[in-house]
Amino acid sequence: MAAFADPKVCAVTVPDATDSTFGTLYVVATPIGNLDDMSVRALRVLKSVALIAAEDTRHSQRLLQHFGIQTPLAACHEHNEREEGGRFVTRLLAGDDVALVSDAGTPLISDPGYHLVRHARLAGIRVVPVPGACALVAALSAAGLASDRFIFEGFLPAKGAGRRSRLEALREEPRTLIFYEAPHRILESLQDMAAVFGAERPALLARELTKTFETLKGLPLEQLCAFVEQDPNQQRGECVVLVAGHVAAEEGEAVSAEGLRVLDLLLAQMPLKRAAALAASITGERKNALYQAALARKGAAGG
Ligand code: SAM
Numbered sequence: 069m070a071a072f073a074d075p076k077v078c079a080v081t082v083p084d085a086t087d088s089t090f091g092t093l094y095v096v097a098t099p100i101g102n103l104d105d106m107s108v109r110a111l112r113v114l115k116s117v118a119l120i121a122a123e124d125t126r127h128s129q130r131l132l133q134h135f136g137i138q139t140p141l142a143a144c145h146e147h148n149e150r151e152e153g154g155r156f157v158t159r160l161l162a163g164d165d166v167a168l169v170s171d172a173g174t175p176l177i178s179d180p181g182y183h184l185v186r187h188a189r190l191a192g193i194r195v196v197p198v199p200g201a202c203a204l205v206a207a208l209s210a211a212g213l214a215s216d217r218f219i220f221e222g223f224l225p226a227k228g229a230g231r232r233s234r235l236e237a238l239r240e241e242p243r244t245l246i247f248y249e250a251p252h253r254i255l256e257s258l259q260d261m262a263a264v265f266g267a268e269r270p271a272l273l274a275r276e277l278t279k280t281f282e283t284l285k286g287l288p289l290e291q292l293c294a295f296v297e298q299d300p301n302q303q304r305g306e307c308v309v310l311v312a313g314h315v316a317a318e319e320g321e322a323v324s325a326e327g328l329r330v331l332d333l334l335l336a337q338m339p340l341k342r343a344a345a346l347a348a349s350i351t352g353e354r355k356n357a358l359y360q361a362a363l364a365r366k367g368a369a370g371g
Contacts, residue, residue: 091118091165093156093188095181097174097200098131100306102278105201111135113198118164121149121156123180127171144168149183156184160193167198174202178222178248204246207274207308210284211244212366214313218244224257226250231257235264242313249307255296261311262289268328270312270364276305288365312364323361327353331362340366 094113099105114120114137121144122128128141148154156166170179188195204220221238224231224247238245249257254273261271267290275283283302285295289311296302323331330350334343344362348355 089163090191090193091160091163092194092196093160093185094165094167094196094198095175095185096167096169096198097202098128098169098172100173100201100203100206100278101276101282103131103134105278106131106135107198107200110198110200111137114139114167114169116165117167119156119159119166121166121168121184123170123175128169131169139167144180144184146180149180154184157187157191157193160188161191172201172203174200177202177204177220201278203248203274203277203306203308206277207272207284207310208244208246211272211274211310212286213244213270213272213310215244217242217313218246220246223248223250226253228256228260232260232264235260239264240314240316242315244313245311247309247311249309251304251307254303254307254309255293258289258293258296258309261309262293265289265311265314268361269314272310273302274308274310275302277308279305281305315360315364323353323357324351327351327358328361331358332365335362335365 094117096110096113097107098110114132114135117139120128120132120139120141122141123143123145125141125143132139132141142155144154144156149156156168160166168175168181168184170176170181173179175181176185185195208215208218219241221234224234247257258271258273261269268288270286271289271292272284272286273292273296275281275285281301285292285302287295327347331343331347334346337343338346340362341359344359345355347353347358351358
């Protein structure tokens with residue numbers, strides 16, 4: 069077997085050349101709720117490989133059963149994939165094709181698989197992505213927040229102090245922020261975000277994507293907290309939170325709370341440009357600042 073470097077301590081160049089006698093490792097995305105999101109290519113690959121490395125074999129067995137796939141499954145989780153990719157790399161080196169799947173969505177995205185992919189590439193094994201569902205991309209694609217530049221923060225720390233200090237570090241991040249969050253922590257996380265990023269920062273909660281109770285709710289953070297607090301159903305299921313990036317306020321560009329209140333009332337009644345102009349006449353605040361604030365609020369008000 070080839071010798072492996074520890075990816076944590078050794079900055080190696082991953083070889084591009086692959087040995088044609090080795091098998092291929094396919095990294096296969098599976099649905100995040102709606103089984104119709106399974107791609108034709110994913111089905112073909114899962115049927116044709118010798119072995120499927122799965123985060124949870126019982127979970128993936130149900131998916132395979134649904135699609136009539138009989139390929140054997142073996143567990144690939146954080147503990148056994150660290151050791152040089154375990155038995156999967158041995159099988160790949162022996163010439164067998166292997167597919168890697170996680171419980172839902174794209175493997176490696178807040179899911180296991182990093183060590184296996186890393187060890188496979190270090191061993192000169194071809195690694196082929198089979199793209200498909202991914203909750204963060206699905207949420208971003210429908211959020212109406214800036215999508216040209218964004219950062220994915222995965223899960224925030226579970227405890228309040230750790231969570232707030234991570235959020236503090238992101239306070240002035242200009243790119244759209246994307247978080248995964250567990251339903252039982254969604255309210256406290258949103259409240260911490262409102263406290264750190266400000267009540268008015270546009271945000272969006274994307275819940276139960278592709279499923280029956282799919283909800284995309286865009287509101288300024290404080291209002292989003294109230295929405296989630298008032299409806300216990302919003303504290304169930306799987307969630308992605310998106311928060312607009314920080315916009316550096318130019319001198320004199322900040323809009324007062326009263327300005328925003330007037331703007332919100334007008335936005336409910338008329339087009340954005342007219343609402344900003346009228347809010348400027350009523351409050352005496354700068355039209356451009358109100359216009360920018362209106363754009364940010366409309367951008368977040370997806371649902
Ligand atoms: N690998 C997955 C992906 O590609 O998105 C993510 C796996 S991570 C362990 C699970 C988290 O992803 C959930 O806690 C939730 O934050 C998010 N997620 C997964 N499915 C979702 C869905 N249908 N709707 C909203 N969020 C989802």
